[in-house]
Amino acid sequence: MFSPLENWLAARYLHIQTVIRKKKVYIAVTHTLGSLLPFVIIGSMLQAVSRSIFMQNGFFYSIYHIGEWLPAARSIGQVMNALSDITINFSLFLGAFLFAKYLARLYNLNDGIVGWVAMLAAMILQVNLLAGVSRINIGSSLTNNGGGVHNIFVGLLVGLAATQAYRGCAWIASHWQHAPATWQEETFVTRGLHAVFPVSVVLAVAVGLSLLISLTGQNGFAGLLLYSIALPRWAFSHAIVTIMLITLWNNVLNVVGLSGPLSPFSQLTVDSTQSSKNLTVALKTGSLNNLPYRVTFHTVYDVYGAMGGNGMTLALVVAIILLSRQPDRRKVGWWALFPTLMNFNDIALVGFPILFNPIYIVPYLLAPLVSMTVGWMPLHFGWVPPVVYNTFNTGPGFLTAFLGTNGNWAALLTSVLAFLAGLLVYVPFIRIDNLAWLQTLTGELPTQQQEEAKLSGEELIPARPHPAIKKTESY
Template sequence: MVAMAEQTSSFGRHLIGFEIQFRRNRQITAIYHALRLIFPVILVGTLADFINQTWLQRSGYYYQTLHVAKWAFQLKLLRQYLGLLSAGTLGLTAILVTFAVSFYLVAPATPLIVDRLMAGIIAIIALKSLNVNRQSVLGNHSVQWLSNNLGLSGILVGVLVGLLVGNGYRWLIDHQDPDHKRLEQTVGGIGLWLIVLNGLGFLWVSTQTVSLNAALLTLSQWPFQLPHTLGTLLGFGLLTGTCQWFGILGPIASVGGQSIEAAQNLAAVLDRSGWHVPHPVTLHTVVDVYATSGGPGMVLALLLAIFLVQHHARQRRVGWYCLIPTLGNFNAPLLMGLPVIFSPILFLPFILAPLLCITLSWACLVLHWVPAAAYPLANGTPGILQAYLGTGGSLAALGLSVVELLLSTAIYYPFVKWAGIAEEAVTHEPTIS
């Protein structure tokens, strides 16, 4: 590992050193431990969601191409079961994250498992207080919780609540009086924390019309209307990648007019001879088709780079675990398993690779080197085939997709190698508290 670090460029060494210092921070260490703790749960939930959406639903790629309805049995029962499995895992992501972050922050401060668990429990209660139906509270009705905000899109909120509660509970432990009875101190401290955190939740509900997670999602919305310019498309790609890196996974921004434009493009192709679409440059024809292979961030290229880097075994194991969902453009397991989320080194290629693909795709469409995708794409269509199928079998579109995947892999490769070096350094050296 030392020899590889010495052979790295000065820019790489600077990034590795920054990543190591960043990862040694107590707060970041707790976040990384939390993400890795829940990685198996997210992987199972994503696989269930992948099979349900791509194999069992009529809009799925494998359902349509392999004619699943003709040979599979009990499709309805399988859909119900996998839907429940997916909701019971991915739907609780924010809760799991906030518990784990708070737990790992308190763990170094006390050997007592009860304190560690209690910190996680209080964090869950605080998170739920920020995700409550406003009308049910203010109208003195039975309180209703907003479970839709507790899934993958709520990771950032879960992290923030976990940090707040974990640091507060750690402060409480550090300031306990050893001469007093522990039970009295614990009950008093926990009671005070619950009152304060519930008060913050009530204050939010009383003054805001949406949950905290919904507020963050609203702030992440970019005022796009017609993304026909390169600058607008690049801005959208930058926004989406940044939100994903911060843990707001799933669809981020909605762009007005996209459904209408897609329908007009499809109608033009079906009604006229030749391939002349009225809207060749849109969010769908540029970003969705070319810049999301494997999911936002061009993570299929990240996966290929992981397999090309030979020296870090853990990266490769995570890559193999995430292979199937990544091929179907489900990127959550890979983002959390490495993790990419909150990684300074991997942030750069995670942003740069899609921006490069957007620029190249836009240029090729404007210069009429490739046709614009007009056919709708089924859920789970392999990223490398999206342009080919969306254009009705254009080899030029397929060639552009391959070139962009290779270029994105080249962008990811050195950063993945540097991330592996930083990972080994953090793993084998003591953590700064």
């Protein structure tokens, strides 16, 4: 049974879905994320396995001393990391291609050419042209300049801009380029020739913008965008209110596809000075009592607010596996479980999805705040010691406090309580998602079949007096 509040929230969610599913951009975004999912699953699995098992600071590598009985472990890890770069770190460019391709179908444009020009534009915008155009420079720019799932918004933005620019240039070109008199005269070659002008304009604009971005010294368009929204260093005070606000801002950026200032893989970067002083005092005194900095980003956010990645994603994955009635959601949850245990939440972001999904935005923002509150209270009152010792970035989040306090059981209990608190935040939203799904099955939510059918690649080209040809993936 659902409570009146859950029924009311489900009704509001259905209304939002009804409105946004009519938008071409939203339809293209959902199809883009679905097409990215297999690459993200493969890349996340490779990352989780390589960094936890085959890398020197990995959780399983250290516990089972894998390097001692498998000399080639690090070489295997490097190969797997390289393969994950091809999938995960190219998500921005794949996203630009797919998003532009699906938008082009909705606008009845040449989807193959539009997709490719968007992908090339995204790559050009990520390369520092002033540093010299070489194979090494281009390769490092494409793999290291924020091209992963966490900056997918950049790819979508470039895809949207490239599609609209192509659309406008194609309209201009149609007024002075020769057009076939009949549809029989239209061939794949003539379609390609008609695309020369819009493709040239889009790529030329991308080159010009890339040169301007290079003058700023930032790492491509993604780097410039992230720099423009970055918080100043002085904002990172260690008052609990500040930690909460910055965490909230970080997760707001996450749900729209941008990297925030916090990451489970950047431990000790925000508060390295405070963490170093805590460690020095602990080593000198042999005790975790009377440390100078009990509350920091590391001791509160990293330890209690980022289990499974930003947004307490591990709690969401477990909640979906246990409570979701949707088969697709549960399948994605099982795929995401191991990577999320190792603090890689890319599968959850793309597969559920969390990105641009109104049903999961609220709990994604609330769960870390609730979990951090549960962790902060015993820290503040001195009931548990703060984490001092270095821990594994790829270790299960609920063990971080236990390992970082040299096996303090009170810290472990606090971690479990913080995890359960995050889980409870997600539970009602999983139930609302179930209710919305059931109402969708009964036909209460319009499916927008006419628009979404255009993205299947199976529709027939209309208005042909002769036997129609089936539209392919490229034309």
